[in-house]
Amino acid sequence: MDLVRHLGYFLVVTEELHFGNAAARLGMAQPPLSQRIRRLEEELGVRLFERSSRRVALTEAGRLLVPEAREIVARVERMRDLMSDLARGDAAVVRAGVPADLGAAVLAALIAGFRDRRPDVRLSLTEMGTAAQVGALLEGRLDVGLLRHPVAANGLAYGPVLVRHPGVLLAEDDELTAWATVHLGDLAGRDLVLFPRDAEPGLYDDTLASCRRGGFVPTEIVCTDRLEFALGLVLSGTAVAFGAPAEVPGVVWRPLAGAPLAWRCSPAWRTEPGPYVRDFTTVAVQVLKESAGMVDEGVPPAPRVTPRPATGFLA
């Protein structure tokens, strides 16, 4: 028997838990599907489904088989894709999504680092926000991505979490440039230029929540994922931005006191990593640490509020 193909039938039945629906999805009649499942059960020597007139349920053996079968089917599919690429004369490719604000130097280091590690594999990069990367990873349009946390997605696995603490970019004539470190609360009354919520919903909400906790409620929020546009607004004194130091005349960077913002990211892939995902992850983690100022996430400090008698409750 073709074990892999039979495992494929089995997986469709486990998803539908209905032989008629599963057969329709597979474009076949129900009796041959039932027959193939029985042959698989004979081959493995166990019952995979409890069948009654009303319902189909997985047995314990069936439940144990599901992850194993998924892995085998996915690996065989990948192997076929890889071989067919080679047969067509295409080089092997790993498709990776990266955030828009990674910066030219980091991007170049990422590509160079991957080329050094796997000269035989082409790295295909796409600029994408976290929300788009999650969709593309789950649909198989990307092999690996770099996601910003917090992110809620089932079916993805994550590499190491890296963190960086952005500072604030100010126009050089902003009075706050007198300080060596700026508190979030000092920014009160200013506009903020930030990445779009559509692209980074988790990090956007998280960043604004931290700002409010720190006493900074931006008068207006301008969203852009174009660094040049953001720097233009900062340069004109229209808004402030969070990020790494920018080598732009007229823009001054200051650290935020107490590092109140923590921007986390990690490589992510479908539950079954593709053949070059680990290579990409290794290179990406190294490059982000060396070129993008990111560090392994330690234990994040709990936000603290120090009590003061004059602002105590009912004072």
Next chain:
Amino acid sequence: MKPGINPGINPVERVFRSAGVTGWLHAVDIDDGREVGLRADEPVVLASVFKVPLLLELQRQAERGLFDLTERVGVPAGDRTGGGTGLAAMLDDATLSLRDLAYLMMAVSDNTAADVLLARVGREAVNALLDGLGLTATRVVQNCREMLTSLWVDAGVADQSAVTQACTDPEVVARLSALDPAVGNRSTPREMTRLLAMIWRDEAAGAASCAAIRRLMALQVWPHRLASGFPFDDVAVSGKTGTLPTLRNEVGVVEYPDGGRYAVAVFTRSFGTAQNQPRADAAIGAAARMAIDQLRTHI
């Protein structure tokens, strides 16, 4: 920036000048010793800041078993030192423990409480303690009642309400001996930050006593001086103010969420003689933040 103020001068000096005060300041990183100062070794009038060394001696005598800080002390209504807060403003006989008197002395700068405690520990004991800590420019020679009485005498008035009025007159202010550091309770900004650093490092007394002092300094109610420079939820400010006509002082410790802690002592004397000096109050916070910001540039 205000016109007429040289941008090249020390930024801390600029804060003082903008507020119309002469300022003395010292700030030090409690853990690495980096420091910023402005006239940091000149003698300054402590006013109520003397309550910090008094509290330290109270704790140390209790450590030696000379008394129990829970001992209750009667403070009769007829024998109160003046001042606008605490027992001075209360109308009836009171009985409080020594440590609760210390709380009132530190939280609202209660002058009656301070005089009760100073009478208990003795001025010479406070000065012997200061000698032992190497703080020889710091002296406690007067209690609160003597300080206030000197104002009445020098101003030529008969009571507290009249002295408040008289002390807004520049000619009266010019002859107040209470404003002369050679006469009354005195120190230097640097000695005050050394004292605070020793309290914060548990070196000035036993660890429990130092913790008790830190607790009381964090319970001070005033938001308008040192704390006004640090309006941030994650920054802790502990302090003790001092006030006399034209003098606005505060010494304290500012603690950052990253563990940085800084002792700072700010003493000001305003050119104006108004009783209300909000710009001088705020300048204490602004100058302290400016100094601590300089200490944090390496972070």
